[in-house]
Structures are given as C-alpha cells and as structure tokens.
Amino acid sequence: MIxxxxxxxxxxxxxxxxxxSLDLPVPGPVLGMVLLFGLLQWRRPHRDARxxxxxxxxxxxxxxxxxxxxxxxxxxxxALRDDALPVAAGLLVSWLAGLLAVAGIVVGxxxxxxxxxxxx
Amino acid sequence: xxxxxxxxxxxxxxxxxxxxLGYRIGCEVRDRTGAHPLAQPVLVAIVVxxxxxxxxxxxYEEYLVGGSLIAFLLGPATVALAVPLHREAHHLRExxxxxxxxxxxxxxxxxxxxxLTVRALGGGEALELVIAPKAATTxxxxxxxxxxxxxxxxxxxxxxxxxxxxxxAGPAVLSFARVRDHRARGLAIGSVSHGVGTARxxxxxxTEGAFSGLAMGLTALATSLLVPxxxxxx
Numbered sequence: 001m002i003x004x005x006x007x008x009x010x011x012x013x014x015x016x017x018x019x020x021s022l023d024l025p026v027p028g029p030v031l032g033m034v035l036l037f038g039l040l041q042w043r044r045p046h047r048d049a050r051x052x053x054x055x056x057x058x059x060x061x062x063x064x065x066x067x068x069x070x071x072x073x074x075x076x077x078x079a080l081r082d083d084a085l086p087v088a089a090g091l092l093v094s095w096l097a098g099l100l101a102v103a104g105i106v107v108g109x110x111x112x113x114x115x116x117x118x119x120x
Numbered sequence: 121x122x123x124x125x126x127x128x129x130x131x132x133x134x135x136x137x138x139x140x141l142g143y144r145i146g147c148e149v150r151d152r153t154g155a156h157p158l159a160q161p162v163l164v165a166i167v168v169x170x171x172x173x174x175x176x177x178x179x180y181e182e183y184l185v186g187g188s189l190i191a192f193l194l195g196p197a198t199v200a201l202a203v204p205l206h207r208e209a210h211h212l213r214e215x216x217x218x219x220x221x222x223x224x225x226x227x228x229x230x231x232x233x234x235x236l237t238v239r240a241l242g243g244g245e246a247l248e249l250v251i252a253p254k255a256a257t258t259x260x261x262x263x264x265x266x267x268x269x270x271x272x273x274x275x276x277x278x279x280x281x282x283x284x285x286x287x288x289a290g291p292a293v294l295s296f297a298r299v300r301d302h303r304a305r306g307l308a309i310g311s312v313s314h315g316v317g318t319a320r321x322x323x324x325x326x327t328e329g330a331f332s333g334l335a336m337g338l339t340a341l342a343t344s345l346l347v348p349x350x351x352x353x354x
Contacts, residue, residue, distance in 0.1 A: 008196040015199070026344065027260045029198035030337045036202035041209060055200035058193065059329070062319035063162040063287075064143045065194045067169060068135075068187030069258050070162055070280045074170035075180035076273050086243030090251050091278060094234035095285050095312050096293070098255055102226035102335070103299045103308035109218035110301065 004054020011036040129178065135186020142168035160287045162316060194259065194315070201318070201333030208303075208330040215303060215331075223335060226311045227342040230255040231350045246270065252351060254278045256343035257314035257336050264347050279314070286313020287320035302327040310335030 014035055016028030024031070036051075045051060080087055128134050145168055146161030153159045173183055205212075234251045238244075243251075249270035253261040258279045265275035290309045299305055302325055309317040310332030318336055322329030 005196065008199045011199045011202075012195045016195075026341050027198075027257070027263060029195045029259070030257075030340050032195075032199040033202045033205075033333075033337055036199050037205055037209075040202060040206040052203055055203035058197045058200045059204070059319075059322055061143070062197055062315065062322060063146075063160065064139070064165070065190060065197055066162050066258075066280060066283065066316050066319070067139050067143060067165045068184060068191040069276050070166040070284065071169045071173070071183060071187065072180060072273060073166060073277050073280060074173070076277050079271075079274060080277070083243055083247050086238045086241035086247060087251065087278065089241055090234045090237040090243065090247075091254065091282055091285065093237045094230050094251070094254070095282055097233040098226050098230035098312040099286070099290065099293060099308050100297060101229040102222045102311040103294060103297065103304050105222035105225060106215075106218045106304040106307050107299060107301060109221060110215075110304070113214075113217070 001050070001054055001057075003050035004052070004057075007036070007039075007051045008032075008054060008058070011039070129182055130185065132186035132189050134178075135183045136189055137186070138169050138172050138183070139165065139187055139190050142166070142172070157288050157292060160284065160320060162287065162319070163284055166284075198257070198315070198337075201330075201337070204322070204326055204330035205334050208327060211303060211327075215307075219307060219335075219338070222307065223311055223338045224342045224346070226308075227255060227339055227346050228350060230312060231343070231347055232354065235351070235354055249351070250274045251278055252347050253343055254282045255312050255314070256340045258283075260340040260344055264344050268347070268351070280316065283313045283316025286317030290317055291321065291324065303331045306331030306333075307335040311339045314339070 011032035012029050015032030018024065019026055019028040019031055142165030143161050146164030149164050150159045150161055231252050234254065235248045238248050238251055249268045250265065253264035253275060256264060258276055261275050261279040262272050265272050286309050290313055291305070294305050294308060299308065306321055306328035309321050309328070314336045318329060318332040321332050
C-alpha cells in the first residue's frame with residue numbers, strides 16, 4: 001500500500017512540478033498519469049504489484065473524492081438562481097452534443113477503418 | 121457542550137466523517153435499489169452532506185477543513201487512471217486515429233454549444249466564461265477559469281454538475297443512441313463528464329472506465345488549449 005501510494009504521489013509530484021516550471025496548460029495529475037502509464041508500459045509490473053493494488057483501491061471509490069466539490073453545488077446554488085435557465089439549458093445541450101459527437105465520431109471512424117481493411 | 125462543538129467546527133474530523141458517512145449511505149442506496157442510475161453514491165452523498173451542513177449550521181468553508189482532505193486524493197486518483205489504461209494498452213493503437221479526431225472535435229462542440237446556448241438565453245458574458253471550460257476535469261476547469269478571470273467556485277459547481285449528469289444519464293443516453301462498443305462509450309463519457317462519469321462507468325465495466333479516464337485526460341488538455349481560442353472567435 002505504502003509502495004503503491006509512493007509511486008502515485010511521486011508521479012503526481014513530478015507532473016505538478018513539470019507543469020508549473022514549464023508553464024504547460026496541462027494539469028499536473030494528468031501529466032503524472034501519462035508518466036505512470038509510460039513507466040508501466042516500460043517495466044511491465046507483475047499482476048499483483050503494489051502500484052496496481054493501491055490504484056485499484058483508489059479507483060474503486062473514485063466517486064467519494066468528488067463529494068467535497070459537489071457539496072459546493074448546495075453552497076453556491078443561490079448565486080446561480082437568476083441565471084438558472086441559461087445555465088441548465090447550456091449544461092444540458094452542451095453535454096448532450098459533446099457526448100453524441102465523440103461517440104459518433106469514434107464509431108464512424110472505427111467502421112471506416114474496418115471497411116478499408118476488409119476492402120484490401 | 122458548546123466548547124466541544126466549537127472544537128469540532130475547527131477540526132477536519134467532522135468534514136471527513138460526514139463525507140464518508142454520506143458516501144457510505146450512497147453505496148447502500150445504490151446496492152439496495154439494484155444500481156438505479158439516479159442512486160449514484162456521489163449524488164446521495166452531496167444531498168446527505170448538504171443537509172447535514174444545513175442542520176448543523178456549518179458553512180461550506182468550515183466543511184472544507186475536512187472535505188479538502190478527501191478532495192486531495194483526487195490528484196493521486198487521477199494518476200492511478202494510468203493502471204486501467206495500461207491494462208487496455210493493446211487496444212490503444214487501433215483507436216489512436218478515431219480518438220485523436222473525436223476528442224478535440226468533442227471539446228470544440230462542448231465549448232461552442234455551451235457558450236451559444238447561454239448567449240441565446242440571455243445569460244450574459246460572465247456566465248459564458250463560467251460555462252465554457254465545464255467539460256474539463258474539475259481542477260483543470262478551475263485553472264482555465266482562473267486564467268479567464270471567471271468565478272472559480274461557480275466553475276467547479278458547473279463542472280461537477282456536468283459530471284453528475286454523465287454518471288446518472290450518460291450510459292442510458294449512449295444505449296438509446298445504440299452505441300454499444302465499450303471503448304466508444306468510455307471515450308464519450310470521459311469527454312463530457314470527466315472524473316465523475318469515469319467513476320460511474322468504472323464501476324459498470326473496466327474497459328469503459330479505462331477509456332473514460334483516457335478521454336478525461338485528453339479532453340482536459342484539449343479544453344485548456346481550445347477555450348481561449350474558441351472564445352476569441354465567438
């Protein structure tokens with residue numbers, strides 16, 4: 001567990017420092033994710049290695065970690081009352097459009113490459 | 121009694137306890153309802169904690185003394201998304217092209233539709249700035265908002281709401297649109313509902329969780345690069 005956490009925090013640390021010192025628009029933890037992915041691909045750890053155990057434990061309860069930010073909804077709902085309609089509509093329309101655009105493009109391009117492969 | 125209460129308000133103990141309690145109740149509700157889409161542990165926990173804060177007359181800032189300890193783990197958890205991705209790595213190459221097209225296009229669609237809908241309904245420019253980065257994961261959306269000079273707390277609220285929307289309705293909408301490929305489903309959810317959506321699909325299917333996490337990372341990157349450009353054009 002300690003080993004796994006050290007790897008996770010270490011990657012985050014490197015990511016955060018790199019993002020800040022190089023002035024990158026990517027957040028530190030996302031850079032850390034890329035770094036850990038690279039390390040895993042390179043070292044190919046055993047199935048029950050510690051890093052994997054700690055990660056699985058954290059990801060199993062990922063929803064828990066969003067609760068504090070979510071409680072802010074209750075705290076700040078009043079500030080949005082006057083703009084409830086544009087905010088709600090904007091969220092819903094944009095969420096739906098983005099979701100269907102990504103799914104549609106991925107499915108469409110997959111079909112296209114498959115067809116091209118079969119034509120060969 | 122009052123002394124003990126004053127002490128309790130200032131320690132992280134109460135916030136951490138309430139958060140875990142709300143989440144635990146949320147998990148219980150999910151299991152008892154046979155994983156009803158509305159019974160997302162995060163949603164139930166928000167309601168439980170919100171009600172508790174109101175009943176105990178605690179401010180959000182006081183809650184965050186403990187709440188921020190839990191939120192801190194979001195960083196390492198984001199890094200941990202590399203693990204499911206590593207397990208799916210053999211699928212990555214064949215999906216590289218669809219992914220690299222779909223995610224930037226998806227980010228542009230999210231930003232443009234959000235800003236134009238708000239504008240059409242008379243939301244005002246401050247609101248446009250607040251809603252533009254909402255597809256990115258919460259810490260990134262906050263960083264973008266900060267650069268734009270928008271209200272940071274409101275951005276966090278809208279971002280989490282977009283996430284909850286994905287956790288509650290995302291899988292159902294995709295099934296309705298007949299998207300069955302787990303990788304496409306994961307990518308779509310992660311692109312619009314970041315970590316909260318990822319948490320939901322991670323629970324349903326590990327492949328969806330892996331690709332959702334990947335899409336979340338790439339969308340964060342695309343959104344932070346694209347929001348300033350798109351806002352300048354609009």
